[in-house]
Amino acid sequence: MRAVRRPVEIRMLLPLVLLVPLGFAVAHIAVSGVLDPGPLGLALAYVGLMLGAHLALRLAGHRGDQLLLPAVATIGGIGMVMLNRLPQESLGVDLLGAHLGMAATQLLWFGIGIGAMLGVAIGFRDDGILRHHKYTWALAGALLLVLTFLFGREVNGARLWLNLGPIGFQPGEAIKLVLVIFIAGYLAEKRSLLAGASARFGPLRVPPLPYLLPMLAIFVIVMLIVVISRDLGTALLFLGIFLTMLFVATGRRSYVLIGLLLFVAGSFAAYQIFDHVRVRVDNWIDPFADPSGTGYQTVQALYAFGRGGLFGEGLGQGLPTIAGHLPIPALPTDFIFAAVAEELGLIGALALLALALVVVFRGLRTAMLARDDFSAMLAVGLTISLGLQTLIIAAGNVKLIPLTGITFPFVSYGGSSLLASFVVIGLLLAISHRSALDADAREHGS
Amino acid sequence: MIAVNIRRLAFYLVLSFAVVAGGLGWWQVVEAQQLAARQDNPQVIAARRSAERGSIFDVRGVLLASSVVVDGTSRRTYRDPAFAQVIGYASLRYGTTGVEGVWDDLLTGRADPNPLRELLDQILALRPGSKDLTLTIDQRLQDFAAAQLGDSQGAVVALDPTTGAILAMVSSPTFDATGFSGDPETAQPAWDAVLADPNNPFVDRVRQGHYTPGSIMKVLTAGAALDAGAITPQTSFPDQPGQETQGFVVDGFTVHEHDLGRIQPALWALSPALQVSSNIFFAHVGLELGAQRYLEYARRFGFCSAIRLGTAQRFLTVDPSFVSARADGDCAPFADRVEVANAAYGQAQVDVTPLQMALVAATVANDGVVPQPYVVRDLRAHAAAPSNGPSSTILEAYGGQGGHRAISSQAAAQVRAAMIDAVQGEIGRIFAGAGAVTGYGVSGVSTAGKTGTAERSGGLSPHSWFIGFAPAQDGATPAIAIAVIVEGSGDGSVLAAPIGGAVMAEWLKLLAEG
Numbered sequence: 001m002r003a004v005r006r007p008v009e010i011r012m013l014l015p016l017v018l019l020v021p022l023g024f025a026v027a028h029i030a031v032s033g034v035l036d037p038g039p040l041g042l043a044l045a046y047v048g049l050m051l052g053a054h055l056a057l058r059l060a061g062h063r064g065d066q067l068l069l070p071a072v073a074t075i076g077g078i079g080m081v082m083l084n085r086l087p088q089e090s091l092g093v094d095l096l097g098a099h100l101g102m103a104a105t106q107l108l109w110f111g112i113g114i115g116a117m118l119g120v121a122i123g124f125r126d127d128g129i130l131r132h133h134k135y136t137w138a139l140a141g142a143l144l145l146v147l148t149f150l151f152g153r154e155v156n157g158a159r160l161w162l163n164l165g166p167i168g169f170q171p172g173e174a175i176k177l178v179l180v181i182f183i184a185g186y187l188a189e190k191r192s193l194l195a196g197a198s199a200r201f202g203p204l205r206v207p208p209l210p211y212l213l214p215m216l217a218i219f220v221i222v223m224l225i226v227v228i229s230r231d232l233g234t235a236l237l238f239l240g241i242f243l244t245m246l247f248v249a250t251g252r253r254s255y256v257l258i259g260l261l262l263f264v265a266g267s268f269a270a271y272q273i274f275d276h277v278r279v280r281v282d283n284w285i286d287p288f289a290d291p292s293g294t295g296y297q298t299v300q301a302l303y304a305f306g307r308g309g310l311f312g313e314g315l316g317q318g319l320p321t322i323a324g325h326l327p328i329p330a331l332p333t334d335f336i337f338a339a340v341a342e343e344l345g346l347i348g349a350l351a352l353l354a355l356a357l358v359v360v361f362r363g364l365r366t367a368m369l370a371r372d373d374f375s376a377m378l379a380v381g382l383t384i385s386l387g388l389q390t391l392i393i394a395a396g397n398v399k400l401i402p403l404t405g406i407t408f409p410f411v412s413y414g415g416s417s418l419l420a421s422f423v424v425i426g427l428l429l430a431i432s433h434r435s436a437l438d439a440d441a442r443e444h445g446s
Numbered sequence: 447m448i449a450v451n452i453r454r455l456a457f458y459l460v461l462s463f464a465v466v467a468g469g470l471g472w473w474q475v476v477e478a479q480q481l482a483a484r485q486d487n488p489q490v491i492a493a494r495r496s497a498e499r500g501s502i503f504d505v506r507g508v509l510l511a512s513s514v515v516v517d518g519t520s521r522r523t524y525r526d527p528a529f530a531q532v533i534g535y536a537s538l539r540y541g542t543t544g545v546e547g548v549w550d551d552l553l554t555g556r557a558d559p560n561p562l563r564e565l566l567d568q569i570l571a572l573r574p575g576s577k578d579l580t581l582t583i584d585q586r587l588q589d590f591a592a593a594q595l596g597d598s599q600g601a602v603v604a605l606d607p608t609t610g611a612i613l614a615m616v617s618s619p620t621f622d623a624t625g626f627s628g629d630p631e632t633a634q635p636a637w638d639a640v641l642a643d644p645n646n647p648f649v650d651r652v653r654q655g656h657y658t659p660g661s662i663m664k665v666l667t668a669g670a671a672l673d674a675g676a677i678t679p680q681t682s683f684p685d686q687p688g689q690e691t692q693g694f695v696v697d698g699f700t701v702h703e704h705d706l707g708r709i710q711p712a713l714w715a716l717s718p719a720l721q722v723s724s725n726i727f728f729a730h731v732g733l734e735l736g737a738q739r740y741l742e743y744a745r746r747f748g749f750c751s752a753i754r755l756g757t758a759q760r761f762l763t764v765d766p767s768f769v770s771a772r773a774d775g776d777c778a779p780f781a782d783r784v785e786v787a788n789a790a791y792g793q794a795q796v797d798v799t800p801l802q803m804a805l806v807a808a809t810v811a812n813d814g815v816v817p818q819p820y821v822v823r824d825l826r827a828h829a830a831a832p833s834n835g836p837s838s839t840i841l842e843a844y845g846g847q848g849g850h851r852a853i854s855s856q857a858a859a860q861v862r863a864a865m866i867d868a869v870q871g872e873i874g875r876i877f878a879g880a881g882a883v884t885g886y887g888v889s890g891v892s893t894a895g896k897t898g899t900a901e902r903s904g905g906l907s908p909h910s911w912f913i914g915f916a917p918a919q920d921g922a923t924p925a926i927a928i929a930v931i932v933e934g935s936g937d938g939s940v941l942a943a944p945i946g947g948a949v950m951a952e953w954l955k956l957l958a959e960g
Binding site: 244247248249250251291299300302303305306307308309310341345346349350353356357360361364367368373376377380384387391394395398399400 | 447448449450451452453454455456459460462463465466467469470471472473474475477478479480481482484486487488489
């Protein structure tokens with residue numbers, strides 16, 4: 001493969017060379033009170049990683065979308081600045097006898113994620129393995145689900161973790177990818193049938209029974225995830241991915257509506273059955289009812305938003321720590337968005353959302369240019385998995401919906417999420433690469 | 447087909463992101479100020495720890511409370527324990543109460559009374575400086591009243607009946623908050639010592655003390671009945687003289703007279719009835735007025751809901767007083783005629799705060815208008831050297847929010863005449879003569895007043911009450927209205943009336959000195 005120039009990508013990446021180390025230094029000065037840039041090793045390593053990824057794509061002659069990597073690298077850069085500025089001891093891993101702090105651990109995962117992204121983006125040549133084995137993928141996903149149910153570790157009432165030796169990992173992230181692949185395969189095959197024929201069920205138009213059943217099965221699986229993982233956020237994300245893909249495949253809003261109504265009914269049942277779901281919903285309705293108890297984190301997050309105001313308190317000048325400890329224990333994961341909004345203000349938080357929207361738009365563009373229905377559906381599903389996750393966690397932070405324990409893609413601390421998100425970017429890059437090659441072929445062919 | 451749907455999806459996604467952006471704006475801009483004012487906001491806690499909190503002065507500029515910052519921690523000194531409950535405390539560990547609590551955002555400099563300045567400060571990320579407060583209380587009168595109460599448990603509250611400005615409000619026993627308003631690490635022993643006192647020094651008896659009023663309630667009963675036309679000053683009840691000895695049977699319940707001593711029952715009109723404090727007479731008056739109207743007039747005087755001590759925007763809360771049983775913080779309708787008859791002379795379910803009863807006296811003094819009471823006079827720029835007195839820059843004044851009329855000017859004048867008799871009349875002075883200011887070195891001034899003895903169940907010795915005002919003679923503008931309660935001290939004439947007379951006389955003397 002001949003090397004190509006990726007001029008847009010490098011131009012959009014270059015500002016990070018300055019901005020990420022600057023963010024590290026500004027936060028360091030504000031926190032320590034000493035006029036000294038502090039250790040910039042992590043910042044430089046991060047920038048180097050992103051430039052390295054660009055270089056690898058160039059050398060490999062990759063023709064994929066040039067805005068995805070810069071957008072993701074900027075989002076991740078903001079995340080790294082925030083994580084590096086928080087106390088490092090609370091989270092992190094022990095690796096080969098050395099202890100890595102939170103930011104160092106996150107950087108390690110960025111390295112692994114970028115590696116996986118490049119591997120998928122460059123190495124992924126044939127989508128047959130995804131397209132033709134969709135039921136195998138579904139089975140694998142179901143198996144993971146069962147394993148989680150049997151051996152999963154419970155954190156905060158939700159069963160989200162599987163232990164692989166010393167490393168904990170969240171199977172939900174893998175299941176999410178598998179789910180997208182399976183639904184894309186299924187819908188690409190049955191699309192015309194689902195969109196065309198319909199049966200009447202009372203006042204509702206529903207797909208004919210043979211096609212309805214597999215979809216109901218998917219729905220049941222999603223609801224099972226609620227029961228097994230007891231996590232409404234993951235369930236809402238999975239269902240959202242499924243319904244969005246169904247909408248794109250069929251153009252039927254009614255399907256989405258029915259699905260959402262069923263979800264509300266299911267959530268109501270979960271509210272009745274599970275204490276931790278009830279607590280979360282009650283906190284959503286009125287966190288100030290118990291501001292020092294169950295509503296504590298939500299209230300503290302709202303205070304953080306309020307303190308941020310329009311322009312923010314400034315990097316390193318917020319109050320994410322009080323007397324050395326985090327007022328919001330889940331700050332680096334569930335509430336990183338609140339921390340960004342506090343220090344960078346409404347302006348910074350909106351910028352973060354806008355960057356996420358850039359990723360979404362490039363993903364959807366990739367879907368529109370895809371050479372076949374499967375690739376298009378896959379690209380839509382992958383894009384929406386990132387976009388919806390961002391929406392759900394951000395909306396939870398600002399109390400538009402009950403808070404759920406999912407990560408802010410590329411910003412929150414967490415290896416499984418980072419790895420899965422980079423695999424999504426890798427797949428999007430691979431799809432757009434192939435459509436670029438096809439377009440070339442058509443041009444030269446004619 | 448797919449491409450069209452993706453375009454539609456993109457539209458919905460942008461819409462969803464816009465909604466989240468709206469949510470962000472809601473908390474970061476619209477609600478930001480609201481959030482910043484909440485006490486448990488870490489920002490507030492951190493700011494309070496290091497802020498040089500504003501000072502508090504009395505009406506003449508005498509320093510009462512001030513802070514210094516030592517090693518990054520603000521330490522507050524309270525100079526006069528007589529002000530302990532009204533000023534409250536600002537402890538880094540135990541929170542804020544009283545004036546310190548209500549004006550906390552201004553004292554610490556988190557807020558600015560000028561909304562434009564506030565917005566500017568927010569945009570420029572400036573912290574508005576701390577502000578000082580001056581009270582309406584005169585320290586000389588406050589200390590005098592506290593000394594009069596001495597070791598007794600009770601309360602004295604005095605106000606200017608025309609303006610509603612509080613002149614003194616003392617709750618006894620008191621405490622010294624300095625010990626727990628400094629370093630939070632060493633605050634506990636001082637705090638525990640106050641908590642260990644079985645007589646609850648933390649309770650501001652003026653605002654939060656709940657007492658049976660006894661006979662002082664007859665002032666309200668008389669004012670209401672006169673205003674409603676249910677009685678005139680000449681009205682008498684033919685059955686009353688006989689009932690003084692045999693009892694007055696209301697629906698099977700017998701209302702008894704208190705011990706009249708050597709006074710012979712006779713056919714009494716308002717003035718003699720108030721002088722001897724006849725329960726039977728006022729039971730009749732209450733029944734003439736009727737349950738419905740009694741409740742209505744009580745509300746006009748301020749009963750049945752919390753009273754704001756301050757302006758509509760910033761105020762200390764005074765617990766509601768009740769004339770009947772409580773129902774969700776409001777007065778329940780009277781259960782029957784028996785309850786009305788008993789409430790009319792201050793027993794049954796009647797439950798009052800000293801401040802409410804001071805307002806009853808002030809209303810009579812103020813021609814029937816209930817003044818709006820306030821205790822913080824103004825907000826001022828922070829004085830760098832507080833021991834030299836407050837700054838002359840007044841940022842916001844709190845007084846002058848007019849009261850509301852409870853009874854007509856004529857009814858007020860009729861009650862006033864009866865209250866003068868109750869202190870200075872032939873029979874009245876036997877009971878309440880000690881409340882007359884003339885006994886304390888002030889001459890040529892009439893005093894209006896009424897004593898009360900609040901019976902308590904369980905054989906406990908009764909609380910003694912006095913309410914009154916002076917000067918009360920025709921043509922004079924009353925300068926002070928007062929309520930005094932001394933817990934468990936027996937008849938009203940024993941302790942409360944002399945304290946009331948002495949405090950009022952002291953104020954008139956201070957005014958004369960200028």
